[in-house]
Amino acid sequence: MIGVSNRKFNNIPALVIVEAGKETEPMPVVLYHHGFTSAKEHNLPLAYLLAEKGFRVVLPDSEYHGEREREISAVKKQISFWDIVMQNVHETKEIYNILQDEKLLADDRFGIAGTSMGGITTAATLTQYPWIKAAAVLMGSPKITTYAKTLVTSFKRMGDLPVTDEMITYLFESLNQYDLSKHMEKLNNRPLLFWHGETDSVVPFDHSYTFYEKARELYDNKENIQFLNQQNQGHKVSRYAIIETVKWFSQKL
Numbered sequence: 001m002i003g004v005s006n007r008k009f010n011n012i013p014a015l016v017i018v019e020a021g022k023e024t025e026p027m028p029v030v031l032y033h034h035g036f037t038s039a040k041e042h043n044l045p046l047a048y049l050l051a052e053k054g055f056r057v058v059l060p061d062s063e064y065h066g067e068r069e070r071e072i073s074a075v076k077k078q079i080s081f082w083d084i085v086m087q088n089v090h091e092t093k094e095i096y097n098i099l100q101d102e103k104l105l106a107d108d109r110f111g112i113a114g115t116s117m118g119g120i121t122t123a124a125t126l127t128q129y130p131w132i133k134a135a136a137v138l139m140g141s142p143k144i145t146t147y148a149k150t151l152v153t154s155f156k157r158m159g160d161l162p163v164t165d166e167m168i169t170y171l172f173e174s175l176n177q178y179d180l181s182k183h184m185e186k187l188n189n190r191p192l193l194f195w196h197g198e199t200d201s202v203v204p205f206d207h208s209y210t211f212y213e214k215a216r217e218l219y220d221n222k223e224n225i226q227f228l229n230q231q232n233q234g235h236k237v238s239r240y241a242i243i244e245t246v247k248w249f250s251q252k253l
Helices: 040-052 074-079 081-101 117-125 144-158 165-178 205-216 239-252
Strands: 002-009 012-019 027-033 056-060 105-115 134-138 192-197 225-230
Touching (some): 002 040, 012 040, 027 081, 040 056, 074 081, 081 117, 105 117, 105 239, 134 239
Parallel strands (some): 105 134, 134 192
């Protein structure tokens, strides 16, 4: 039987999914970040399947999402997108440290994955934390500076942005150190899976695919980096993607 518990890692609300009776045992961990305007509960099907394979799965709520939702405008949430991603990156380390302190992480086997904004978060964390052992990016962009420029251009078309050009320039400069496409050496042969629908209209398919083609050249073991695409699939994670993600961590973590 699989159990679901609600807990906080410091001030970070999360669901922890693990086989019942093993809540206090050290286990390999997969941390899964949800997408923009989503919440931790939306990834329970994938978490259940991972828990069946012997993982402890942690589903945190991002800032302004789920239990952390606040009365802010849609525009405020939109322009906070990159702040949320950066906070996710920092909170990944918080959660990892707590799991270590509580002796809940087996043999330092810590993996990370995410959907859309969560996939973007996943790619960014790989530039910062060498202790991440395996990762999966589902319809996210590892080219975060390029994607940020795309979003800014899109917002400008819709109307005036409530930020200055100086703030935008600072954002692009700040993202550089988290941009996996600019720091591919940080991958260091770690297992990395991409899944992306070919007709995704939210996060460009070519961001992840062109990155994969270039990153693959750096891998000694080509089986440690994989790209799965689906025709006629938009910005929605398919059952196929879920099943393949579970297989990936079962094999690589």
